[in-house]
Amino acid sequence: MVSGTLSVDALLDKMARETRALISHRSLDDPLMIGIRTGGVWLAERLHQQLELSSPLGVMDISFYRDDFTQAGINPKVQPTQLPCPTEGRHIILVDDVIMTGRTIRAALNELFDYGRPASVSLITLLDLQRRELPIQADVIGGTLALGPDQVVKLNGPDPLSLTIRQRD
Known part of the structure; x- marks a missing residue:
């Protein structure tokens, strides 16, 4: 794939349609x-608005739950997780920009379960890079992208949202 910038709007519209169908099909009440x-x-803010969900949006920072947190060179800008209500027994829609190895989602699930046991967790991601190291898959995917070993993708935002594909430094 060539380096460049991709628009996110069409992928977000697709994700909103599929998320509505998921909520309806699984009877995910609130x-x-x-x-x-x-x-x-950034993606969750846009989807939350498009879906007109009644519960406030939650924000999760998984920095301390990452399995590479203590490795040299990792210097996260940790911010607090903000969950507007208890997660115990709730249906959760977890949103991330890219799923690649599955390690970020594993960390997010570990943190989420520290707050309580949800009734269910559905995963929504903008891009699937299909390089799994853990058996985790998204329920809703905006698109699939095959990158070369020397390429990286980055979501830029929050306004406008765009994807940049470039050669690894």
Whole structure:
């Protein structure tokens, strides 16, 4: 794939349609949407507005739950997780920008369960890079992207949202 910038709006519209169908099909009464900081929060804000969900939006920072937190060179800007209501017994819609290995989602699930046991967790992601190291998959995916080993993708935002694909430094 060539380096460049991609528009996110069409992918967000597709994700909103599929998320509405998921909520309806699974009878998810008043789901709580939680965005994973940073890109997942930007996407969750847009989806939350499009879906007109009644529960306030939650924000999760998984920095301390990452399995690479103590490795040299990791210097996260940790911000607090903000969940507007209890998660115990709630249907959760977890939003992230990119799923690749599954490790970020594993960390998010670990943190989420520290707050209580939800009734269900549905995962929504803008892009699937299909390089799993853990058996985790998204319920709703905006699109699939095959990158070369020397390429990276970055979500830019929050306004406007765009994807940049570039060569690894």
